[in-house]
Amino acid sequence: MTSSITxxxxxxxxxxxxxxxxxxxxxxxxxxIHIYSEKGVSELQLNGLAERAGVSNGTIYNYFKTRDExxxxxxxxxxxxxxxxxxxxxxxxxxxxxRVAVGIRMFILQGRSDPTWxxxxxxxxxxxxxIQSIVANNLLxxxxxxxxxxxxxxxxxxxAMGLIASATxxxxxxxxxxxxxxxxxxxxxxxxxxxxxxxxxxxSQIANQALPEKKLEPGPESNVKRGRGRPRKTIGR
Amino acid sequence: MTSSITxxxxxxxxxxxxxxxxxxxxxxxxxxIHIYSEKGVSELQLNGLAERAGVSNGTIYNYFKTRDExxxxxxxxxxxxxxxxxxxxxxxxxxxxxRVAVGIRMFILQGRSDPTWxxxxxxxxxxxxxIQSIVANNLLxxxxxxxxxxxxxxxxxxxAMGLIASATxxxxxxxxxxxxxxxxxxxxxxxxxxxxxxxxxxxSQIANQALPEKKLEPGPESNVKRGRGRPRKTIGR
Amino acid sequence: MTSSITxxxxxxxxxxxxxxxxxxxxxxxxxxIHIYSEKGVSELQLNGLAERAGVSNGTIYNYFKTRDExxxxxxxxxxxxxxxxxxxxxxxxxxxxxRVAVGIRMFILQGRSDPTWxxxxxxxxxxxxxIQSIVANNLLxxxxxxxxxxxxxxxxxxxAMGLIASATxxxxxxxxxxxxxxxxxxxxxxxxxxxxxxxxxxxSQIANQALPEKKLEPGPESNVKRGRGRPRKTIGR
Amino acid sequence: MTSSITxxxxxxxxxxxxxxxxxxxxxxxxxxIHIYSEKGVSELQLNGLAERAGVSNGTIYNYFKTRDExxxxxxxxxxxxxxxxxxxxxxxxxxxxxRVAVGIRMFILQGRSDPTWxxxxxxxxxxxxxIQSIVANNLLxxxxxxxxxxxxxxxxxxxAMGLIASATxxxxxxxxxxxxxxxxxxxxxxxxxxxxxxxxxxxSQIANQALPEKKLEPGPESNVKRGRGRPRKTIGR
DNA sequence: TATGAATGAGTCTTCATTCAT
DNA sequence: TATGAATGAAGACTCATTCAT
Numbered sequence: 004m005t006s007s008i009t010x011x012x013x014x015x016x017x018x019x020x021x022x023x024x025x026x027x028x029x030x031x032x033x034x035x036i037h038i039y040s041e042k043g044v045s046e047l048q049l050n051g052l053a054e055r056a057g058v059s060n061g062t063i064y065n066y067f068k069t070r071d072e073x074x075x076x077x078x079x080x081x082x083x084x085x086x087x088x089x090x091x092x093x094x095x096x097x098x099x100x101x102r103v104a105v106g107i108r109m110f111i112l113q114g115r116s117d118p119t120w121x122x123x124x125x126x127x128x129x130x131x132x133x134i135q136s137i138v139a140n141n142l143l144x145x146x147x148x149x150x151x152x153x154x155x156x157x158x159x160x161x162x163a164m165g166l167i168a169s170a171t172x173x174x175x176x177x178x179x180x181x182x183x184x185x186x187x188x189x190x191x192x193x194x195x196x197x198x199x200x201x202x203x204x205x206x207s208q209i210a211n212q213a214l215p216e217k218k219l220e221p222g223p224e225s226n227v228k229r230g231r232g233r234p235r236k237t238i239g240r
Numbered sequence: 241m242t243s244s245i246t247x248x249x250x251x252x253x254x255x256x257x258x259x260x261x262x263x264x265x266x267x268x269x270x271x272x273i274h275i276y277s278e279k280g281v282s283e284l285q286l287n288g289l290a291e292r293a294g295v296s297n298g299t300i301y302n303y304f305k306t307r308d309e310x311x312x313x314x315x316x317x318x319x320x321x322x323x324x325x326x327x328x329x330x331x332x333x334x335x336x337x338x339r340v341a342v343g344i345r346m347f348i349l350q351g352r353s354d355p356t357w358x359x360x361x362x363x364x365x366x367x368x369x370x371i372q373s374i375v376a377n378n379l380l381x382x383x384x385x386x387x388x389x390x391x392x393x394x395x396x397x398x399x400a401m402g403l404i405a406s407a408t409x410x411x412x413x414x415x416x417x418x419x420x421x422x423x424x425x426x427x428x429x430x431x432x433x434x435x436x437x438x439x440x441x442x443x444s445q446i447a448n449q450a451l452p453e454k455k456l457e458p459g460p461e462s463n464v465k466r467g468r469g470r471p472r473k474t475i476g477r
Numbered sequence: 478m479t480s481s482i483t484x485x486x487x488x489x490x491x492x493x494x495x496x497x498x499x500x501x502x503x504x505x506x507x508x509x510i511h512i513y514s515e516k517g518v519s520e521l522q523l524n525g526l527a528e529r530a531g532v533s534n535g536t537i538y539n540y541f542k543t544r545d546e547x548x549x550x551x552x553x554x555x556x557x558x559x560x561x562x563x564x565x566x567x568x569x570x571x572x573x574x575x576r577v578a579v580g581i582r583m584f585i586l587q588g589r590s591d592p593t594w595x596x597x598x599x600x601x602x603x604x605x606x607x608i609q610s611i612v613a614n615n616l617l618x619x620x621x622x623x624x625x626x627x628x629x630x631x632x633x634x635x636x637a638m639g640l641i642a643s644a645t646x647x648x649x650x651x652x653x654x655x656x657x658x659x660x661x662x663x664x665x666x667x668x669x670x671x672x673x674x675x676x677x678x679x680x681s682q683i684a685n686q687a688l689p690e691k692k693l694e695p696g697p698e699s700n701v702k703r704g705r706g707r708p709r710k711t712i713g714r
Numbered sequence: 715m716t717s718s719i720t721x722x723x724x725x726x727x728x729x730x731x732x733x734x735x736x737x738x739x740x741x742x743x744x745x746x747i748h749i750y751s752e753k754g755v756s757e758l759q760l761n762g763l764a765e766r767a768g769v770s771n772g773t774i775y776n777y778f779k780t781r782d783e784x785x786x787x788x789x790x791x792x793x794x795x796x797x798x799x800x801x802x803x804x805x806x807x808x809x810x811x812x813r814v815a816v817g818i819r820m821f822i823l824q825g826r827s828d829p830t831w832x833x834x835x836x837x838x839x840x841x842x843x844x845i846q847s848i849v850a851n852n853l854l855x856x857x858x859x860x861x862x863x864x865x866x867x868x869x870x871x872x873x874a875m876g877l878i879a880s881a882t883x884x885x886x887x888x889x890x891x892x893x894x895x896x897x898x899x900x901x902x903x904x905x906x907x908x909x910x911x912x913x914x915x916x917x918s919q920i921a922n923q924a925l926p927e928k929k930l931e932p933g934p935e936s937n938v939k940r941g942r943g944r945p946r947k948t949i950g951r
Numbered sequence: 952t953a954t955g956a957a958t959g960a961g962t963c964t965t966c967a968t969t970c971a972t
Numbered sequence: 973t974a975t976g977a978a979t980g981a982a983g984a985c986t987c988a989t990t991c992a993t
Contacts, residue, residue, distance in 0.1 A: 023972095023977065045282040049963060059979050061965080070963065129366065129413070162427045165414050166407045173406025174399070176366070182398065190399045198435040264952090286988060296954045298990085307988060497956065497993095519756045523984060533958050535986080544984065603840065603887070636901045639888050640881045647880025648873070650840075656872065664873045672909035738973090760967060770975045772969085781967060 028066045030056040035077045040122035044130050047074065075131075081124050082134040088113070089141060092215060099149030100201055104209050106141070107171050107195060108188035112214075114175040115183070125175045128168075138168050149199070156200030167195055186211075265303045267293045272314045277359035281367050284311065318361055319371040325350070326378060329452065336386030337438055341446050343378070344408050344432060345425035349451075351415040362412040365405075375405050386436070393437030404432055423448075502540045504530040509551045514596035518604050521548065552605040555598050560611050562587070566689060573623030574675055578683050580615070581645050581669060582662035586688075588652040599649045602642075612642055623673070630674030641669055660685075739777045741767040746788045751833035755841050758785065792835055793845040799824070800852055803926065810860030811912055815920050817852070818882050818906060819899035823925075825889040836886040839879075849879050860910070867911030878906055897922075 034056035038047050049070055053060040067073045092109045093102045114121040127134055142164050149155035157163045174191050177183075184190065193210035197203065271293035275284050286307055290297040304310045329346045330339045350358040364371055379401050386392035394400045411428050414420075421427065430447035434440065508530035512521050523544055527534040541547045566583045567576045588595040601608055616638050623629035631637045648665050651657075658664065667684035671677065745767035749758050760781055764771040778784045803820045804813045824832040838845055853875050860866035868874045885902050888894075895901065904921035908914065 027977075043282075048961090050961090058977095060963090061980060062978055064964070064966095065977060068964095158430070159421055159423070159427045161419065161421055162411070162424060163431065165410050165419075166428060166431055169406045169410025169413075170403045173402050173410075176406075177398075177402050182402075184396055184398055186396070187399060190396045191403060193395070194400065194403055194435040197437065198431040200434065200440075203437075285986090287986095290955095297988090298955060299953055301989075302952055501956075522982090524982090532956095534984090535959060536957055538985065538987095539956060542985095632904070633895055633897070633901045635893065636885070636895055636898060637905065639884050639893075640902060640905055643880045643884025643887075644877045647876050647884075650880075651872075651876050656876075658870055658872055660870070661873060664870045665877060667869070668874065668877055668909040671911065672905040674908065674914075677911075759965090761965095771967090772976060773974055775968075776973055 024066075027056070027058060027062065030058070031063060031066060031073070032077055032080050035073060036081065036123045037119055039077065039126050040119040044074070044126050049073070075133075077123075078127055078131040078133045081120075081127055082131070082137045084120070085124055085134060086137050086141065093145075096215070098154075098209075099145050099152050100154050100196060100205065100209050102145045103142075103149065103167070103199070104192045104196060105214060106145070107167065107192045108210075108214060110171055111174050111178070111188040111191065114178040118179055121175050122179050125172050125179070128172050135168075139164060142167060146199075154201060154205075163199060166198060170195060264293075264295060264299065267295070268300060268303060268310070269314055269317050272310060273318065273360045274356055276314065276363050277356040281311070281363045286310070314360075315364060315368040315370050318357075318364055319368070319374045321357070322361055322371060323374050323378070330382075333452070335391075335446075336382050336389050337391050337433060337442065337446050339382045340379075340386065340404070340436070341429045341433060342451060343382070344404065344429045345447075345451060347408055348411050348415070348425040348428065351412040352420070355416055358412050359416050362409050362416070365409050372405070376401055379404060383436075391438060391442075400436060403435060407432060498540075501530070501532060501536065504532070505537060505540060505547070506551055506554050509547060510555065510597045511593055513551065513600050514593040518548070518600050523547070549605075549607075551597075552601055552607045555594075555601055556605070556608040556611045558594070559598055559608060560615065563615060567619075570689070572628075572683075573619050573626050574628050574670060574679065574683050576619045577616075577623065577641070577673070578666045578670060579688060580619070581641065581666045582684075582688060584645055585648050585652070585662040585665065588649040589657070592653055595649050596653050599646050599653070602646050609642075613638060616641060620673075628675060628679075637673060640672060644669060738767075738769060738773065741769070742774060742777060742784070743788055743791050746784060747792065747834045748830055750788065750837050751830040755785070755837045760784070788834075789838055789842040789844050792831075792838055793842070793848045795831070796835055796845060797848050797852070804856075807926070809865075809920075810856050810863050811865050811907060811916065811920050813856045814853075814860065814878070814910070815903045815907060816925060817856070818878065818903045819921075819925060821882055822885050822889070822899040822902065825886040826894070829890055832886050833890050836883050836890070839883050846879070850875055853878060857910075865912060865916075874910060877909060881906060 031052065034052055035047060037055060038051060047070070049063055050060055052073070053063055063073065067076060089106050089109060093105050096102045096105060110121070114125075124134065128138075143160065146155060146157065146160055146163060150157065150160075155163075170191065174187060178187060189210045193206050196206035196210055201209075268289065271289055272284060274292060275289060284307075286300055287297055289310070290300055300310065304313065326343055326347065330342050333339045333342060347358070351362075361371065365375075380397065383392060383394065383397050383400060387394065387397075392400075407428065411424060415424060426447045430443050433443035433447055438446075505526065508526050509521060511529060512526060521544070523537055524534055526547070527537055537547065541550060563580050563583060567579050570576045570579060584595070588599075598608065602612075617634065620629060620631065620634055620637060624631060624634075629637075644665065648661060652661060663684045667680050670680035670684055675683075742763065745763055746758060748766060749763060758781075760774055761771055763784070764774055774784065778787065800817055800821065804816050807813045807816060821832070825836075835845065839849075854871065857866060857868065857871050857874060861868065861871075866874075881902060885898060889898060900921045904917050907917035907921055912920075
């Protein structure tokens with residue numbers, strides 16, 4: 004049942020009979036993330052959610068007043084996790100170019116190692132302001148830093164930000180749809196660095212250098228065995 | 241607010257009684273595009289569609305067996321229009337760099353001049369393989385051409401393609417959400433050319449040169465004369 | 478199926494295939510009135526309503542946007558019918574004392590001849606402003622008239638109005654609960670006339686004189702055969 | 715807003731640990747009375763009740779097997795209180811006309827001084843036989859007495875009883891809805907005495923004379939000391 | 952073909968009641 | 973006894989689809 008979605012300290016909670024409430028809430032959010040990932044954000048049905056979380060439908064309403072509140076809570080949670088995961092790896096990196104490259108690549112690599120999580124994040128990105136803002140903030144800081152460091156040459160920061168965000172999300176989506184490519188992460192990172200005005204050799208070098216050795220995040224093997232199959236037949240509801 | 245989606249001068253159509261059927265079908269599709277644009281693909285409700293198209297709900301089922309069939313037909317139509325509009329503007333441009341730049345910019349400019357259409361296309365892009373394939377085909381040809389012409393230096397064509405597509409769609413979405421920027425089109429085009437390995441000065445020059453004087457929108461009567469029957473060979477379903 | 482609840486001209490409608498819509502709406506309202514009468518206003522359940530009206534539950538929503546709208550519509554309808562029935566019989570009576578007496582008695586007699594209707598009106602009286610206002614208006618006019626005619630001697634018209642209304646509604650309720658009394662109508666009318674300051678002999682005479690020969694209202698026999706049994710076990714929902 | 719329902723000085727209660735049970739039960743009933751008064755009898759929800767009583771929802775089921783049992787207990791309690799309050803004020807009054815007038819006025823005055831309690835009683839009156847019976851018994855005795863004293867001239871005692879009860883309850887409801895009038899109590903009492911056949915001058919004099927100086931509300935400790943067990947013989951269920 | 956009322960399966964939501972702690 | 977999370981039956985509401993006219 005544990006998955007990389009579970010917050011880090013959840014093992015402690017699971018051992019005790021206490022904190023039942025927190026556990027159920029977490030179970031609901033995790034189940035929601037799985038459903039997001041498999042069927043898309045707009046497909047979340049409360050019956051399915053309850054079943055997947057192993058509770059009865061009424062239980063959902065002990066934690067969320069309405070369906071929308073569930074969606075929102077999941078958004079917050081994903082945004083939170085996103086922020087943690089990405090900032091985690093770029094901690095300690097001083098060079099803005101490297102920070103950006105590492106961020107892009109790490110996120111793409113999540114598309115392979117934890118497709119559930121990545122799929123949910125990617126899917127949610129279009130629908131939730133919260134997660135967009137978080138990405139935007141992280142990115143903007145690094146862009147500003149890089150400009151100050153004289154490494155980025157950008158005419159319009161907002162356009163640049165949008166470019167990086169949508170390209171990265173797009174890459175994740177492509178990978179999840181089976182269009183993976185060898186070195187997708189470094190290829191894309193290199194191109195995006197070029198777009199930001201980084202010199203070609205530097206872009207190539209930084210985009211292809213080894214990633215820091217930090218663990219991506221708990222990420223148990225269970226993430227891999229889950230297929231992201233079930234092709235959506237219907238677009239709408 | 242002007243939109244090429246709007247049916248052509250209706251007097252012309254009314255003169256021929258026997259085109260009623262085709263007209264109703266077209267009215268439904270156009271109404272659907274409006275709804276796509278305003279509320280998102282997954283929000284299409286058949287009652288609202290009928291109302292918007294000025295027919296009664298039962299009438300829909302004279303043209304489509306099921307809701308899914310409506311969605312599919314709209315997808316085809318949008319893909320079709322997209323294809324026409326884009327190929328239209330790059331007709332006659334020999335230089336691959338220019339072709340790509342013009343394509344990107346023209347599409348972004350639609351976000352301003354015909355937001356309904358652009359919004360629908362952008363929204364559909366995430367959900368429908370058909371339209372993705374069309375973009376892919378157009379783009380791939382130009383990329384290959386540019387490589388042959390020695391102007392693009394790309395490691396992975398598929399990655400490059402995904403980059404351009406998602407960045408452009410992302411730009412449209414941003415604009416539709418009110419996050420417009422002056423020179424969004426040329427700024428983004430320039431960055432993307434850089435990403436493709438075009439030299440900085442050339443990228444800047446081509447991305448900022450005046451666009452060809454072609455009208456953005458094909459004449460309205462083309463909406464009708466384009467045969468619905470013409471089977472299209474697409475990669476997607 | 479027809480009942481005194483049906484509006485007068487409904488027979489005409491029922492003969493034609495046209496006006497299906499109006500017929501269904503009327504069927505819903507009539508069914509609601511029956512339920513009101515049997516189970517009380519707060520017990521109206523949409524499933525039961527649909528079943529009783531012989532339509533499927535979804536059909537209700539073709540006529541009313543929400544449960545509350547059903548309640549309101551029934552309130553309007555009952556208030557309308559109330560107004561018609563009562564004003565009908567007092568038409569042409571010039572003397573205010575007589576008008577009031579006839580109104581009180583007629584309404585009480587409805588408690589016997591059309592218990593469904595009367596029960597619904599009585600039950601609704603506590604919950605709906607609309608019907609209260611209508612009663613109030615009818616009554617107030619007659620009180621003012623009687624005062625002008627020098628027959629009523631009242632200190633406070635509003636108190637008097639409340640007295641008459643609640644006493645009459647209370648009588649209906651008592652009758653519907655099986656606590657009927659011979660001459661309930663004239664006994665109560667006489668007491669209320671006394672309360673309004675009418676002289677004893679006049680009160681007695683007017684309260685006991687024969688009622689005008691007008692038919693109460695369509696009132697088919699089907700109204701009588703329906704028992705108002707099913708004692709409410711539960712108070713709340 | 716002062717209310718005799720409010721539990722007595724809680725310090726006294728806290729000194730005795732062994733009365734916890736009785737206190738919780740009483741807290742629940744008092745909370746229920748507040749809810750009755752504010753939202754109507756049929757709106758009592760067990761979650762809200764628990765919250766208002768300051769206990770957790772499960773606790774209710776330590777005192778009542780079912781929601782209906784709660785409603786019933788509240789009914790008993792209110793009827794009990796009603797009986798005490800009314801008999802309290804008319805104690806020592808020999809004249810039946812005065813007894814009736816005082817009863818009516820006192821009850822109406824509760825609508826102002828203790829609207830919570832009065833509202834609950836009035837609301838319950840329509841739904842609960844118990845409280846109706848208590849009123850009936852009190853009233854009937856006085857009516858019989860008044861007839862024996864030659865002061866009431868009534869054709870039908872039951873009709874008269876119903877008239878007084880419903881008129882008084884109606885008055886309370888009107889006041890609670892904000893339709894208060896100066897001298898509502900004496901105005902109504904006077905009219906009702908007239909209805910009972912009392913001569914005009916006497917009715918006016920008695921209905922308007924000063925009320926006895928008794929406190930409206932029995933001492934708070936009575937809330938506790940009144941045995942819950944005392945079986946009451948009532949007509950109603 | 953067009954209409955629009957009717958349908959009913961499917962969803963969300965509420966709330967009295969149960970039960971492990 | 974007290975707690976409060978969990979339960980699930982039940983009710984309101986939606987909407988794609990059918991069908992008589």
